[in-house]
Amino acid sequence: MAEVKILIEGVHKIIGDGKMDIGCTTTLIKSDINIIVDPGALINKDRLISALKKEGLGLEDIDAVILTHLHIDHTLNTFLFDKARIFLRFIGGSSYPGMFQKLAEGTLQRFDLFNDIIAKNVKIIETQGHSIDGITILVKTNNGVVAIAGDAISDEEWLDLNKKADPNIYYDVEKFDESRKKILEIADFVIPGHGGILRVSK
Ligand SMILES: [Zn+2]
Numbered sequence: 001m002a003e004v005k006i007l008i009e010g011v012h013k014i015i016g017d018g019k020m021d022i023g024c025t026t027t028l029i030k031s032d033i034n035i036i037v038d039p040g041a042l043i044n045k046d047r048l049i050s051a052l053k054k055e056g057l058g059l060e061d062i063d064a065v066i067l068t069h070l071h072i073d074h075t076l077n078t079f080l081f082d083k084a085r086i087f088l089r090f091i092g093g094s095s096y097p098g099m100f101q102k103l104a105e106g107t108l109q110r111f112d113l114f115n116d117i118i119a120k121n122v123k124i125i126e127t128q129g130h131s132i133d134g135i136t137i138l139v140k141t142n143n144g145v146v147a148i149a150g151d152a153i154s155d156e157e158w159l160d161l162n163k164k165a166d167p168n169i170y171y172d173v174e175k176f177d178e179s180r181k182k183i184l185e186i187a188d189f190v191i192p193g194h195g196g197i198l199r200v201s202k
Pocket residue numbers: 024071073074151154193194
């Protein structure tokens with residue numbers, strides 16, 4: 001089984017003046033390789049480095065980074081992991097299955113995110129809706145399946161399928177609902193894009 005640990009619990013809070021505090025949740029997966037999901041916002045750069053240090057890991061010990069989608073609050077610290085393979089859904093033709101990049105090498109390689117294996121007990125599913133490129137990482141752990149959902153479920157209130165999204169903000173509200181349903185059926189726990197781990201009531 002793999003292990004999952006939240007390194008940074010992201011915020012998503014309106015502070016007035018049309019501003020919002022924004023930083024995503026960053027998660028470490030320990031399997032046969034070490035994976036970071038959503039390295040997050042620049043403001044959390046030092047916190048991320050020290051959270052990894054507490055786990056006995058340096059930046060160079062991270063083998064892969066998976067981006068749940070390409071919004072800036074989830075992706076900026078990716079540059080820290082220049083030796084890792086950076087996995088993301090490609091925004092473009094729908095039949096293109098995904099890819100990874102190596103920043104230090106400046107290379108890109110095609111990779112079928114939904115069928116090829118990144119690590120043991122780690123699987124990726126497509127969860128569009130919040131954005132066009134949304135993916136969710138499913139991790140088999142001793143406690144059950146943990147879904148690292150990014151903004152497919154951005155915080156606790158979106159566990160409620162009766163709550164509807166604003167079509168002016170979301171890419172596709174129907175797909176958003178389908179994706180949430182899919183995640184809640186599979187997962188025992190959800191790590192949302194912003195906030196701490198949530199238990200799925202079955
Ligand atoms: Zn977000």
